[in-house]
Structures are given as C-alpha cells and as structure tokens.
Amino acid sequence: MVRVNGxxxxxxxxxxxxxxxxxxxxxxxxxxxxNGDIVPKAKYEETLLHDGDSIEVVSFVGGG
Amino acid sequence: xxxxxxxxxxxxxARHGKExxxxxxxATVAVCGLGGLGSNIAVLLARIGIGKLILVDFxxxxxxxxxxxxxxxxxxxxxxxxxxxxxxxxxxPYIRLEAHTECITHENAVTLLQNADIICEAFxxxxxxAMLTNIVLDELPSKYLVAASGMAGIGSANSIKSxxxxxxxxxxxxxxxxxxxxxxxxxxxxxICAAHQAHTVLRILAKQFEV
Numbered sequence: 001m002v003r004v005n006g007x008x009x010x011x012x013x014x015x016x017x018x019x020x021x022x023x024x025x026x027x028x029x030x031x032x033x034x035n036g037d038i039v040p041k042a043k044y045e046e047t048l049l050h051d052g053d054s055i056e057v058v059s060f061v062g063g064g
Numbered sequence: 065x066x067x068x069x070x071x072x073x074x075x076x077x078a079r080h081g082k083e084x085x086x087x088x089x090x091a092t093v094a095v096c097g098l099g100g101l102g103s104n105i106a107v108l109l110a111r112i113g114i115g116k117l118i119l120v121d122f123x124x125x126x127x128x129x130x131x132x133x134x135x136x137x138x139x140x141x142x143x144x145x146x147x148x149x150x151x152x153x154x155x156x157p158y159i160r161l162e163a164h165t166e167c168i169t170h171e172n173a174v175t176l177l178q179n180a181d182i183i184c185e186a187f188x189x190x191x192x193x194a195m196l197t198n199i200v201l202d203e204l205p206s207k208y209l210v211a212a213s214g215m216a217g218i219g220s221a222n223s224i225k226s227x228x229x230x231x232x233x234x235x236x237x238x239x240x241x242x243x244x245x246x247x248x249x250x251x252x253x254x255x256i257c258a259a260h261q262a263h264t265v266l267r268i269l270a271k272q273f274e275v
Contacts, residue, residue, distance in 0.1 A: 026190075028190075028191045028194060028195075029190040029191055029193075029194045030194055031194055031197045031198055031201065031229075031233075033229050033230055033233070036230050036231065037230060038197075038198070038201035038202060038230060038233065040198065040202040041198050041202075056229060058197070058213070058229060058235065059190075059213075060190040060191075060193040060194045060197075060211075060213045061190055061213050061214050061216075061239070061240060061241065061242035061243075062188060062189050062190045062193075062216075062242050062243045063188065063214070063215055063216040063241070063242060063243040063249055063254075064097060064099050064100055064101040064102070064186055064187055064188045064193075064212060064215070064249075064254070
C-alpha cells in the first residue's frame with residue numbers, strides 16, 4: 001500500500017506518472033513529495049512507488 | 065528625523081534579542097511576485113529587520129491592486145519593484161534591496177534566486193506557483209521555499225494554516241480557495257496568508273523548523 005495525501009492506496013508498483021494519470025490532477029499545477037523529498041517533474045515516469053511509501057501531491061490553486 | 069543605523073539595530077535587538085536579530089540581519093530572503101502576498105510579506109520582513117530582500121515582479125501598480133496590496137494611489141503606473149522599494153525604504157531605511165523587474169522563468173530562476181537563503185513564492189497563478197516550487201526544490205536544494213495556496217474569498221481567517229511538506233518546503237493557505245468569477249481576494253485574508261509566510265521565514269531563521 002502507498003499512503004497518498006493520508007489515504008492508503010493499492011498503487012505499489014506504479015510509477016508516479018502512472019498514478020497521476022488515474023487522477024484528476026492538473027500536472028502543470030502540482031508538486032509531488034515522496035518520503036520527504038520532492039520528485040522532480042522529469043522523473044515522474046521513472047519513479048516507482050513502493051509498498052510503504054508515503055507521497056503527497058500538492059495541488060496549487062490560484063490567488064495571491 | 066530618520067534614526068541612525070545603530071539606533072535602528074539597537075531598537076530591533078531590544079525587541080527580538082541580540083542573537084535572533086543577528087540571524088535576521090544576516091539573512092537574504094527572496095520574494096517572488098509582489099502582489100497581495102508578496103508586497104505584504106516584504107513589508108513584514110522589512111519591519112522584522114531582515115538584512116536583504118530580493119524583489120522580483122514584472123508588473124506595474126494598477127488601480128485594481130490597491131484594495132489589498134501595499135502600494136499607494138500615487139504609485140499607479142510604476143513598476144511594483146520600484147514602488148515597493150520606495151515604500152520599504154521609508155519603513156526600514158537600512159534594508160538592502162535587490163529588485164528585478166522581470167518574469168521568473170525556468171531559464172532565469174536559479175540565477176535570480178541563488179543568493180537567497182529563503183524563497184517566498186507569492187505568485188498569483190497556480191501554474192507559476194507549481195513551476196517555482198518544482199524549480200527551487202529540484203535545482204536549489206539548499207534553499208527553503210515558503211509557498212502559498214488558497215486564500216481567496218471571505219472564508220474564516222482560522223482556516224488559513226501553515227504546513228510543512230518537506231524539510232525545505234512550507235506552504236500557507238487553506239489549500240482550496242481559488243480565485244474565480246465571484247470569489248475574489250480581500251486584503252484581510254490575503255494579509256493573513258502573507259503573515260503566515262513571513263512568520264515561517266522568521267521561525268526558520270530562528271531555527272524553529274516545525275509549524
């Protein structure tokens with residue numbers, strides 16, 4: 001299981017890009033943290049999610 | 065009569081303590097975007113006695129900014145970098161300012177921000193916020209980033225919070241209140257979010273890393 005924004009999901013074995021493709025996140029508006037570090041956008045396709053990983057998808061909204 | 069630099073530092077030390085003020089005076093903080101968030105963050109950091117601010121914005125002061133941003137009616141039409149620099153120097157005459165009137169892009173971000181200890185993301189658009197966040201955390205890994213997301217509308221002041229995402233990445237806001245047709249930005253709620261960001265900067269410099 002992978003913890004995503006506090007929720008346990010059965011996505012171990014997928015890449016970050018594969019997981020994001022199953023969601024409604026707008027890729028231009030997000031940053032992805034995995035186990036305490038930011039995953040560079042260029043590495044979404046090669047970063048595998050492992051059992052026990054914790055990720056947070058920060059999705060920005062406009063205004064400032 | 066403007067006080068001398070010695071009187072200025074002395075007054076800050078009396079309120080913040082000598083040790084903390086030394087850290088604040090030695091710090092360089094970049095403020096990216098000088099709108100409702102950035103202009104308020106910069107004013108707070110100037111008052112706190114941050115040694116140097118790097119100010120970045122390409123835009124000019126417009127009448128539509130005055131309801132929430134730290135500019136004056138007689139500054140309409142000026143570049144925000146120039147107008148804010150004037151205002152900051154009136155507040156804190158010994159602060160050092162480096163102003164860049166340009167748009168932050170993937171190409172220039174590292175050059176513009178490499179001398180900052182802490183970077184405040186204070187943009188308007190969600191895409192720009194995400195772009196800067198990814199660039200700073202990926203390409204400037206020794207910096208701290210203090211970002212903001214979700215402060216539009218007149219929702220509760222208490223829903224604006226600071227969160228720590230990684231050891232280098234903090235974010236303030238309610239996370240969801242986006243600017244839309246009927247949900248604008250109001251001075252008070254934007255200033256609360258800006259104050260969260262400025263306070264996180266202060267706490268990082270005081271080595272208080274938890275939110």
